[in-house]
Amino acid sequence: MSNKATSIHGLWTSRWAFILAATGSAVGLGNIWKFPYITGENGGGAFVLVYLACIVIIGIPIMMTEVLLGRRGRSTPINAMKRLAVEAGAHKAWQIIGWSGMLAGFLILSFYSVIAGWALSYILATVSGTFADASPEVVGEHFGALLGSPGSLLFWHTLFMVMTIVVVLRGVEHGLEKAVRFLMPTLFILLLVMVGYSMSMGEFMRGVEFLFKPDFDKITQEGILIAMGHAFFTLSLGMGAIMIYGAYLPENTSIAKTSIVIAGADTLVALLAGLAIFPIVFSNGLEPGAGPGLIFQTLPIAFGQMPGGLFFGTLFFILLSFAAWTSAISLIEPAVTWLVERGFTRMKASVLAGAITWVFGIGTILSFNLMSDVKIFDKTFFDLLDYLTANIMLPLGGFAMAIFAAWLMPRIVTKDELGMGDGPGYAIWSFLVKYITPIGVIFVFLYAIGLIGEK
Ligand code: PHE
Secondary structure (H helix, E strand, O other), X not given: OOOOOOOOOOOOOOHHHHHHHHHHHHOOHHHHHHHHHHHHHOOOHHHHHHHHHHHHHHHHHHHXXXXXXXXXXXXXXXXXXXXXXXXXXXXXXXXXXXXXXHHHHHHHHHHHXXXXXXXXXXXXHHHOOOOOOOOHHHHHHHHHHHHOOHHHHHHHHHHHHHHHHHHHHHOOOOOHHHHHHHHHHHXXXXXXXXXXXXXXXXXXXHHHHHHXXXXXXXXXHHHHHHHHHHHHHHOOOOOOHHHHHHHOOOOOOOHHHHHHHHHHHHHHHHHHHHHHHHHHHHHOOOOOOOOOOHHHHHHHHHHHHOOOHHHHHHHHHHHHHHHHHHHHHHHHXXXXXXXXXXXXXHHHHHHHHHHHHHHHHHHHHHHOOOOOOOOEOOEOHHHHHHHHHHHHHHHHHHHHXXXXXXXXXXXXXXXHHXXXXXXXXXXXXXXXXXXXXXXXXXXXXXXXXXOOXXX
């Protein structure tokens, strides 16, 4: 094994540690905040179906690819790709995957942190009784007031960025594993409680139907792009986060099984969130297409009515903030480790990367209030960032990784890393990543811009 690189940033203590960290990265605002609201905006069932298909035929194979690239490269995405390109006799320009990933991570975190700030502020609002017996109007007004206040948004965004940097500067081995091991299962159970509560509401079945009954008239060409983009976003794919976690993965771990477990857990959390939220939406006569505020305008209504709502509500927003936190760490980790490899101390690297992200976040904050009328391509700054990263940069990153691993890396290397023996596993991965994933991504892009399919 002498030709294999080793990681300078340490290794996970076990396969479970990796699973927990990668799940921590995957499960976040994407599942609980974004999935329900984009499902609502894109008409429900058909959108969910496309999203699920993307998880299975694009997401899981790309996750395997990304872990494989990370473990083989044992370095930050930029250096790992450089090293692997040299090893495969390909052009060094493949390191651009690392660069664009780092940029995507930083752009995503700049708005992610603002939304995570909403979650933090809702801990305080819930525990102080703001939502007790509150009507949908009162809950809506509370959310509107938060969005309308750049000062509050800045405060919570700052707090969240500081929290993120504090963990990142101590390094991935510390703290993260333990936090995820304990918090993820608790979040899961709490979502079950919420679903249980939703079941007791009159409109539970309408929620179920909305989520699972596909009506293809309701989904647009752009909706299909959003569904695919979300498969990348929710699994943290296409920007190197999973690659960097893979770089810390011990040698003899099954990449396929691990990826399936992570994708499965992530999908389950999203579907549970949907099942908890839509019945509340319908029972209270709210709009499924309400946009980014959806969970913040619906869940508090339920917490305000249900027995023990103060406790469950507070706990829920604490756990949501934690889930966002573990994702945020992975968004900034590629940039920080890259700076460390350039000679920065971990401390300096974290503070620098964090500060730049923080400044950028101000753009998102203003797009909800003072600059909400400023539109570029008909989108606010926040919408544009979200669209550009999730729907374009991440799929392109995944596309490039697929092409590189399947077409350029020696078969013997990918086969050795995936370690699936001579069963059908390797052949399936290879077929998907060689043909299906790249064609799928291109197809969705062309379809979304109207070059193929009916107008
Ligand atoms: N997967 C995270 C979520 O669903 C977001 C994320 C995207 C994290 C890309 C890392 C990289 O919330």
